Amino acid sequence: MSMQSDFRDSLKKAFKGLKKKTRKIPKQADDLREVLLLLKQREKILQHKLNHEKDSVKAQRIRNEIEIIHGQREKGLRLLRGVNEGEALPPL
Amino acid sequence: MSQRLFLAAIFLILGYGFWISPEFKYISAGVAIFLFGMLFLEEGFQSFSGGLLQRILHKSTNNLAKSLTFGLVTTALVQSSSLVSVITISFLSSGLLSLAAGIGIVFGANLGTTTGAWLIAGLGLKVNIAAYAMPMLVFGVVLAFQKSKKLKGVGSILAGLGFLFLGIHYMKEGFETFKDTIELAQFALPGYAGVFVYGAIGIVATVIMQSSHATMVIIITALAAGQITYENALALAIGANVGTTVTAIIGAMSANIQGKRLAAAHLVFNLATGLIAILFIYQLAWLVEAISRSVGIASDDYALKLAVFHTVFNLLGIVLMVPFINYLVVFLERVMGEVKTALDQPKYLDAAAGKYPDSAVNAVRNETNRLYIKGLKIVAKGIGLSLGDIHTQHTRQTPIQTAQFDDVDIDQQYERHIKPIFSAIILFMSQSSVSSQDKQFGDFHWLRVANKQIVDAVKDVKHMHKNILRYANAHNSEIRRGYDLLRLQIANTVAAIELIRSTEDNSSVIMLDQLKLELLHHDRNINAEIEQMIRSGKISANMATSLINDSAYTYNICDQLIQVCETLYVIHNPNFTLAQRSVALDDDEILKIIDKPEQRP
Numbered sequence: 001m002s003m004q005s006d007f008r009d010s011l012k013k014a015f016k017g018l019k020k021k022t023r024k025i026p027k028q029a030d031d032l033r034e035v036l037l038l039l040k041q042r043e044k045i046l047q048h049k050l051n052h053e054k055d056s057v058k059a060q061r062i063r064n065e066i067e068i069i070h071g072q073r074e075k076g077l078r079l080l081r082g083v084n085e086g087e088a089l090p091p092l
Numbered sequence: 093m094s095q096r097l098f099l100a101a102i103f104l105i106l107g108y109g110f111w112i113s114p115e116f117k118y119i120s121a122g123v124a125i126f127l128f129g130m131l132f133l134e135e136g137f138q139s140f141s142g143g144l145l146q147r148i149l150h151k152s153t154n155n156l157a158k159s160l161t162f163g164l165v166t167t168a169l170v171q172s173s174s175l176v177s178v179i180t181i182s183f184l185s186s187g188l189l190s191l192a193a194g195i196g197i198v199f200g201a202n203l204g205t206t207t208g209a210w211l212i213a214g215l216g217l218k219v220n221i222a223a224y225a226m227p228m229l230v231f232g233v234v235l236a237f238q239k240s241k242k243l244k245g246v247g248s249i250l251a252g253l254g255f256l257f258l259g260i261h262y263m264k265e266g267f268e269t270f271k272d273t274i275e276l277a278q279f280a281l282p283g284y285a286g287v288f289v290y291g292a293i294g295i296v297a298t299v300i301m302q303s304s305h306a307t308m309v310i311i312i313t314a315l316a317a318g319q320i321t322y323e324n325a326l327a328l329a330i331g332a333n334v335g336t337t338v339t340a341i342i343g344a345m346s347a348n349i350q351g352k353r354l355a356a357a358h359l360v361f362n363l364a365t366g367l368i369a370i371l372f373i374y375q376l377a378w379l380v381e382a383i384s385r386s387v388g389i390a391s392d393d394y395a396l397k398l399a400v401f402h403t404v405f406n407l408l409g410i411v412l413m414v415p416f417i418n419y420l421v422v423f424l425e426r427v428m429g430e431v432k433t434a435l436d437q438p439k440y441l442d443a444a445a446g447k448y449p450d451s452a453v454n455a456v457r458n459e460t461n462r463l464y465i466k467g468l469k470i471v472a473k474g475i476g477l478s479l480g481d482i483h484t485q486h487t488r489q490t491p492i493q494t495a496q497f498d499d500v501d502i503d504q505q506y507e508r509h510i511k512p513i514f515s516a517i518i519l520f521m522s523q524s525s526v527s528s529q530d531k532q533f534g535d536f537h538w539l540r541v542a543n544k545q546i547v548d549a550v551k552d553v554k555h556m557h558k559n560i561l562r563y564a565n566a567h568n569s570e571i572r573r574g575y576d577l578l579r580l581q582i583a584n585t586v587a588a589i590e591l592i593r594s595t596e597d598n599s600s601v602i603m604l605d606q607l608k609l610e611l612l613h614h615d616r617n618i619n620a621e622i623e624q625m626i627r628s629g630k631i632s633a634n635m636a637t638s639l640i641n642d643s644a645y646t647y648n649i650c651d652q653l654i655q656v657c658e659t660l661y662v663i664h665n666p667n668f669t670l671a672q673r674s675v676a677l678d679d680d681e682i683l684k685i686i687d688k689p690e691q692r693p
Contacts, residue, residue: 031671038598039675061606064613067685068605072675079674089670091534092663 028089032080036073043069102300115269119310122262126306129255130172132232136248137170139241153193156417160410163200171256171305173205177340177358179448181351186445186455191350191421195357198340199410199417202333202361206403208305209329212260212312213395222261228254260309267317281324287370290324294331304336308402312395322394326373329402334366347444353424360420365409376405436466436509438516446524449532456524456539457660459517460546464656466509467546468586471649473500474553475560475579482583483590499561502554510550517543535664542659545652552649553582556642563635570630574622574639578646581614585650589657596661598672604662605677607654612686615647 046066053059079089109116148166153159163180167173177198184194228250235247281289298307308329315325337359344355369376380401389396413420438459445455472479521540526532556578563575588607592600622643626636658664663673677685 028671031669032674035598035669035671035675039602042599042602061610064609065602065606067688068602068609068677071677071681071685072602072605075677075681076671076675079671089674092670092673 029080029083032076032083032089036076036080039069039073039076043073115266118262118266118269120266122259122264122266123301123306123310124259125255125262126259126309127301127303129252129257129259130303130305131252132248132255133170133252134172134175136245136250136252137172137175139245139248153189153197156192156196156414159193159196160200160203160414163197163202164204165200167201167204168207171208171211173201173305173336174303174340176201176204178444179451181340181344181347181354182444182447182451183454184354185348185351185440185442186451187440187458188451188454191353191357191424192417194350194354195361195417195420198354198358199361199413202365203403203406203410205304205336206399206406209308209312209399209402210396212309213316213399222258225254225257225261228257260313263309263313264316267313267319286321286324287327287330287373290320290327291331291334291366291370294328294333295335296331297328298332298335299338304332307332307335312398315398316395322397323377325394325398326377326401327370329398330366330369330373330405333369333402333406334362337362344444348439348442349428349430351442351444353428356424356428357420361409361413364413365405368408368412369405376401376408380404434508435512438462438513438520441516441520443523446520449524449526449530452520452524452526453532453535453539456517456521456536459513459520460539460542460656461660463510463513463517463543463546464660466513467550467656468589468653470502470505470509470550471553471582471653472586473505474502474550474557475582476564477579477583479586479590482587500557502550502557506550506554510547514543514547538659538664542656545656549649549652549656552645552652556645556649559638559642563638568631568635570625571635571639574625574631574635575642577618577621578639578642581611581618581646582649584614585611585653589653592657592661596665596667600662601668601672601676604654604658605682607657608677608679608682609686611647611650611654612682615643618643618646 043066046062046069050059050062050066053062083089106120109120148162152162163176167176170176180189180194180197180201183189184191189197232247232249232251232254235243236251238244238247294307294311297310298304301307311320311325311328311332314320315322320328337355340355340358344351347355380397383400383404384391384393384397389400439462440455440458442455446452469479472482518540521536524536526536560575560579563571566572585607588603588610592603592607595603622636622639625631625639631639658676662668663676665673
């Protein structure tokens, strides 16, 4: 009985892994790359804006946004590494 | 009472029929088995509708041609326009579909249902389908006893088809032998008198059986057995088409105004089509003859000719009505307006929307969105502003005006605008079809939490509203400034949320995290300022405790509003990809940013 269930579980896992590798993961990696690219572009624009901003309050807001983008990019890169190693994105 | 009398009358008629004619028993049992088969078939398809049908419906109804095709194809596949109509009403009620798309589906379903006549006339009467019914029933019932939901569904579909075939077989047998005892054809009525009388019989038969499909089977089998004339069969088919709207009307009784409008559109379409078919019945019969000749249907194959007629007049109805769909939408929206009541009522929640997991989640999402906007308005009123003021003052960067302060009864606002909808959402969630095994259960959980957070934010603003009023015109300028800081904090949060709500792209994930970061920043700054006020003795101890308590309320209100915004528009927004949502920062990651040395104020 346990052998049967073990066999069934290993089959299930193999299928799941196969499904992830063949379908989900490349799509998630592409999506993440796209998000990271957009974040990088946004950061560049904000850096440029910050260099020309005279108002200290507005400058602080821009700095906050840049910090957030930094954080999101770091997180995105970490997730992308995981996805490239075959891990699916964790559910939210 | 009238329903009981109606039921008793039906029992009496059936009992009398069984007593005088054994063949009538066969025919009635055939109809009963056929209807039983339809129930099984619907149940089987419903077990698959938890995802696939909804996904297709959601994606393939963005224009009229697609809606029509969807209605036509799905009805032809599931052989039940009632199932398609009920799903359409549930999606319309939950806001997943527009009324025009819903009307398109129902029109398409009307044409799709004519494939049933083709199946019965082309296959049912020519092949001994009872031979296929038996193995289908056996396999179907074995599968229906399985634990897996999908196998059960397949089993129900097989058993349903088996019962349908068996029902047709019994009806066919019944009419064949009936012919030897009573010749029903002797009651045939020629001319327009026959058209109206048999049209009315078709309506009544369909209303009783709640299925135009079942009526069509009886008409075709009776016609094939020579028990009714071809001319009267055409009138019966028209009547069946009108009578079938009753199913949609009954389905729409528990639906909201949109569902009712759709049922009305269905009635208008079928009445108009029926009227045209009755007026031009002889011209249509001539057209059917011409088509039948050209496709090689034998001149005495009246069953197939009836199927041609059924398709032709439904197609004609679509051709004539499609150009007027938008006018019909405007007309129905004007005539069937929403009833306004003293207490706010839910707009998207009704029994029809709760039948399918996807539509149930969407209905709750839309209703929560409504509740959120109402909650934001009350929060804004609680700090002496309106959503419009917040938007203007935020964009112009003007300071908050304290002079224009009105006393608002937040309790009354809560009882009127929040509580009825919140209660309806909770009741709807507990009664809907979403179970813990469904993948939509997670969404339900987050939406339930979001609703609670909206309520908590409104209750918190109620607590601080008294002090805001008390200190708005106080002589002590420091306490006034302290409360202005709290109000500004809430106003800025609401303004940022309004911006995120209207953005819905990649930048909303950044804006939301930025908002969280700024909330933490401001909270620290405000607390530092309050401490400074207390230390320097600029405010009394009483004022200080009020300000400390209300500062905590302010943080809670902002935090709850941000979390609802996150649930509704960012993290659990199905329009974003998982990758877009995954990069959003959690509380610990935001704290790390705020605690970086260069970020300290």
